[in-house]
Amino acid sequence: MSAAATDLDLLLLAIAAMPTPWKKWPGGYPDRLDLALVDAVMSIRFRYGRERKDGSWTGARGAVLRYQKHSEDITGAEKMKHLANHDPVALERILNRQKVHSGKTKAFAIVEAAKRFTAIGVTELAHVRPHDPEHRHQYTGVSGLGPVTWEYFTMLLSHEGVKADTWLTEFVGRAVRRPVLSEFAGSLVKEAAETLGAKQNELDHAIWSFASTTRLKSMPEIP
Structure with missing residues (x-):
C-alpha cells in the first residue's frame, strides 16, 4: 500500500x-420506542446474547425479550408512558441489575430516560428527531448514557447510523x-x-x- x-x-x-x-x-423496533430504549441501554458493555435450547435468550437480547413479554398487554400509545412510570427496582427484576456506572443500574437509567422523553411529548417512534439537540440531550443528559448509544438508539428506530x-x-x-x-x-x-x-x-x-x-x-x- x-x-x-x-x-x-x-x-x-x-x-x-x-x-x-x-x-x-437484524433491524430494530419500527413500532416500539420503548423496546428501542431498553435495547440501547442494556447493550452498554454487555454481550448481545445467544438463544438457549428452550428458546429463551441470554444477554441484552434476553432482557429486551423479557420486557417485551412483560409489556405485551400495554396499548401502543401507552407503552412509553408505562415504561416512564415503571418502578426501577421492579424493572431490575425483569431485566437484570447491570449498572451503567457504579451508582446507577441500567433499569434506573432506562426509566429516567423514558421520563425525560415523555415530559417533552416524545412517546412514539415518529416523534423522535435524531438530529435534534434537545432530543439528543434528553438521552445523553441521563448519567451513564452517551452519544454512542444515542446513535444506536436512533438506529433501532430505523434511522441510518x-x-x-x-x-x-x-x-x-x-x-x-x-x-x-x-x-x-x-x-x-x-x-x-x-x-x-x-x-x-x-x-x-x-x-x-x-x-x-x-x-x-x-x-x-x-x-
Missing part, C-alpha cells in the same frame, strides 16, 4: 478482507494502524458506507459481527 493511502483506503481494504456475505443487520462501540473503534484503529477515538471511527465507517453504496446500519453490523466473533485475531494489533 502506498504511503499516500488515506484512512478511507485502509478501512476499505480491511472491510474487503471480511468474509462475505456480511452478517445481516453507526454505533462506534469498542469493537468497531478497535477495528477502525487496526485498519488505519493507530488508536482512534469513537467519533472518528463512526465518521470514517459512514464515509466507507457511502463509498461502497451500503447502508450505514448494515456496514456497522457487519464490522461489529466480524470483530466480536473473531476478536480481530486476523488483524495486526495497533503499533
